[in-house]
Amino acid sequence: MAKHDTDLSALFHALADPTRRQILTRLAAGPAPVSDLAEPTGLRLPTVMRHLSVLEEAGLIASSKDGRVRTCAIVPEALQPMQAWLAEQRRIWEQRLDRLDAYVKTLMEEKPE
């Protein structure tokens, strides 16, 4: 599979955790040091550190240390690959929507589980 597949996996995986999405939302309000990010999660620093490195490896955040304080910030372009994937899928999926719509409903009525 192509390289951007790896990117997508890392991206989706990073976003699959509520704590990490919480951190991102917090960072949307502006850059913040690690401790500030940790506080509202109720988790310990080392745990948050790992969430941060997952986010950073996925390219969703960038960070830099000034003195003993590490400041983190979101990287807005990071969502782009996902945006692209989503747009492509919706394009394909919706081409078949009419055909599928009734069909899927039939499936779900026949056998909900």
Add this chain to the structure above:
Amino acid sequence: MAKHDTDLSALFHALADPTRRQILTRLAAGPAPVSDLAEPTGLRLPTVMRHLSVLEEAGLIASSKDGRVRTCAIVPEALQPMQAWLAEQRRIWEQRLDRLDAYVKTLMEEKPE
């Protein structure tokens, strides 16, 4: 956290696996039985079955059994929550883009790792 947070986690998690994305892409071409989905993955049936149930629990596919054949189909609306989350994030993130843009670049130059 809200209920749709659980949904989002399940959704992102389901999409984080390349095999599962491959299956979805295959299904975009139209409904298919389990065996047909398994074949191009090179994985064993039970393994594929588990991928399918992850996809189904995330609401991304629906399936029904006719005789001994289970047919699977995508559920296009399933991407909607993700689409909504993405749109919202991009909205917030990009509000700060000007301010952040230069800042993040500074961070990354200072300390790439």
Add this chain to the structure above:
DNA sequence: CTGTTAGTTAGCCTTATGGCTAAGCATGAC
């Protein structure tokens, strides 16, 4: 220099994930 503050690293624990084989259970073909 001593003490606090902010991260960091190392290492442990438990659960989840992703793969497998082997065996089971329907259904459809003979």
Add this chain to the structure above:
DNA sequence: GTCATGCTTAGCCATAAGGCTAACTAACAG
């Protein structure tokens, strides 16, 4: 009935994920 087919279930294994504590390092503050 018997047998192949298509899915299902059970259970094993290795690795990854997400949490923790404890101990260490690097700045400031006095």
